[in-house]
Amino acid sequence: MDAIDLSLVELLRGNARLSYAELARQVGLSAPAVHERVGKLESSGVIRAYRAEVEPESIGLGVTAIIGIVEDSAADTDDVLEAFRAIPEIESCYFMAGVESFLLKARVGTIAELEQLIVRLNRTRGVASTRTSIALSTKWENRPQPVTPPPA
Amino acid sequence: MDAIDLSLVELLRGNARLSYAELARQVGLSAPAVHERVGKLESSGVIRAYRAEVEPESIGLGVTAIIGIVEDSAADTDDVLEAFRAIPEIESCYFMAGVESFLLKARVGTIAELEQLIVRLNRTRGVASTRTSIALSTKWENRPQPVTPPPA
DNA sequence: GGCTCAGGTCGATCGCGTCCACGGACTGTA
DNA sequence: TACAGTCCGTGGACGCGATCGACCTGAGCC
Incomplete structure (x- = not known):
C-alpha cells in the first residue's frame, strides 16, 4: 500500500470504470503494472467490489429507513x-456501541412494505425492540472522501 | 426502463466493471445496443456513478460514527x-422525519478526529445539538438488493 | 560479487469499445 | 392499404485496450 496504490484506490472510488490504460496514465506507470497492482488490491481485500450507484427511486425503492435494534x-x-442477513431489504448493518446493538439501513418500495419489515424484525428471535426513523430524502450517500496520505 | 434495463442495472450493481460485451451476452443483445442503453441510463440519472468499494480501514478510516443533528x-x-457538504468526513447525509433533522454517517481515522468532528458540528450555525453513536463494526454496507420486477 | 526476488517495461496478440450504415417493427396519417 | 417517420436493434470495421510472456533493473542477502 504505497502512494501509487492509494492513488489507484482513489481513482477507482471516483470512477470504477476507468480503463487500466487511463489509470496507468494518471499514476505514471504502464498498463500491465497497474493491472497487477489493482489485481493485488482486489485479492488482498482492499478493493471489495465495483458497484454502479443507482438512483433508488428508479428501481422501486423510494422509502429509506434507519432502524435501531x-x-x-x-x-x-x-x-x-x-x-438480518437473510432480509434483503437491509442494505447496511452496523454493530453499535450503546443500548441499540444494531443500526440498520433499509430500503423498501412503500410504507406498507416498511411496516411489514418492522413487524418481521420485531418478531425475530433475540430482538427486544426496534426504533425506526424514516429518511425523507437522501442528500448524499457514500460520498468518497479524499484519501489521506498515510494515516500514521 | 424495461426489463432489459433492469437487468443491466442489476448486473452493474453487482459488478460495475463488466464489459459491454459481457453485459450483452447476459441480456441477449449486441454490444452496441447495450452501450446505448447504458449510456441512456447514465444520462437520465438512473446510474449515478461507478464506485470501487474499499475496505475503510485500509485507507485509514477505521472509525465509523452515526450522528443525529x-x-x-x-x-x-x-x-x-x-x-455539512463541506465536511468531507460526512459520507452520507439523510434528511429525517423526527426531532433530529439530519442523520449523518461519518468516517474518520481516530477517536480524536471524531471528537474534532463533533466539536465542529456543534459549532455549526443552525445546529442545536448532536447525538453520536459509534459503530464498533460494519457487518455489511450498501448491499445491493435484487431488483424487483416492476414496482407498479 | 553474484543470487534471488519484486516489480517494473516492452512488444505482440486478441478481444472489446465504439462509430456508422442499414433494416425491421410500430404508429399515425391519407 | 400504402406510406413515411421514429425507435431500436444488428453487423461490419477499425483503432485502442487488456493481457500474456520475455526481459530488465535495483535492493537485499549470502
Missing part, C-alpha cells in the same frame, strides 16, 4: 445477525 | 446542509 437479554448476537 | 429554531436548513 435492541437485543433482549437472552439474544445470541450471531443468530440475530444471521437473521 | 437537531437544528435550532432559527436554523436555515439549506445553510446547515451546505455546511
Whole structure:
C-alpha cells in the first residue's frame, strides 16, 4: 500500500470504470503494472467490489429507513445477525456501541412494505425492540472522501 | 426502463466493471445496443456513478460514527446542509422525519478526529445539538438488493 | 560479487469499445 | 392499404485496450 496504490484506490472510488490504460496514465506507470497492482488490491481485500450507484427511486425503492435494534437479554448476537442477513431489504448493518446493538439501513418500495419489515424484525428471535426513523430524502450517500496520505 | 434495463442495472450493481460485451451476452443483445442503453441510463440519472468499494480501514478510516443533528429554531436548513457538504468526513447525509433533522454517517481515522468532528458540528450555525453513536463494526454496507420486477 | 526476488517495461496478440450504415417493427396519417 | 417517420436493434470495421510472456533493473542477502 504505497502512494501509487492509494492513488489507484482513489481513482477507482471516483470512477470504477476507468480503463487500466487511463489509470496507468494518471499514476505514471504502464498498463500491465497497474493491472497487477489493482489485481493485488482486489485479492488482498482492499478493493471489495465495483458497484454502479443507482438512483433508488428508479428501481422501486423510494422509502429509506434507519432502524435501531435492541437485543433482549437472552439474544445470541450471531443468530440475530444471521437473521438480518437473510432480509434483503437491509442494505447496511452496523454493530453499535450503546443500548441499540444494531443500526440498520433499509430500503423498501412503500410504507406498507416498511411496516411489514418492522413487524418481521420485531418478531425475530433475540430482538427486544426496534426504533425506526424514516429518511425523507437522501442528500448524499457514500460520498468518497479524499484519501489521506498515510494515516500514521 | 424495461426489463432489459433492469437487468443491466442489476448486473452493474453487482459488478460495475463488466464489459459491454459481457453485459450483452447476459441480456441477449449486441454490444452496441447495450452501450446505448447504458449510456441512456447514465444520462437520465438512473446510474449515478461507478464506485470501487474499499475496505475503510485500509485507507485509514477505521472509525465509523452515526450522528443525529437537531437544528435550532432559527436554523436555515439549506445553510446547515451546505455546511455539512463541506465536511468531507460526512459520507452520507439523510434528511429525517423526527426531532433530529439530519442523520449523518461519518468516517474518520481516530477517536480524536471524531471528537474534532463533533466539536465542529456543534459549532455549526443552525445546529442545536448532536447525538453520536459509534459503530464498533460494519457487518455489511450498501448491499445491493435484487431488483424487483416492476414496482407498479 | 553474484543470487534471488519484486516489480517494473516492452512488444505482440486478441478481444472489446465504439462509430456508422442499414433494416425491421410500430404508429399515425391519407 | 400504402406510406413515411421514429425507435431500436444488428453487423461490419477499425483503432485502442487488456493481457500474456520475455526481459530488465535495483535492493537485499549470502
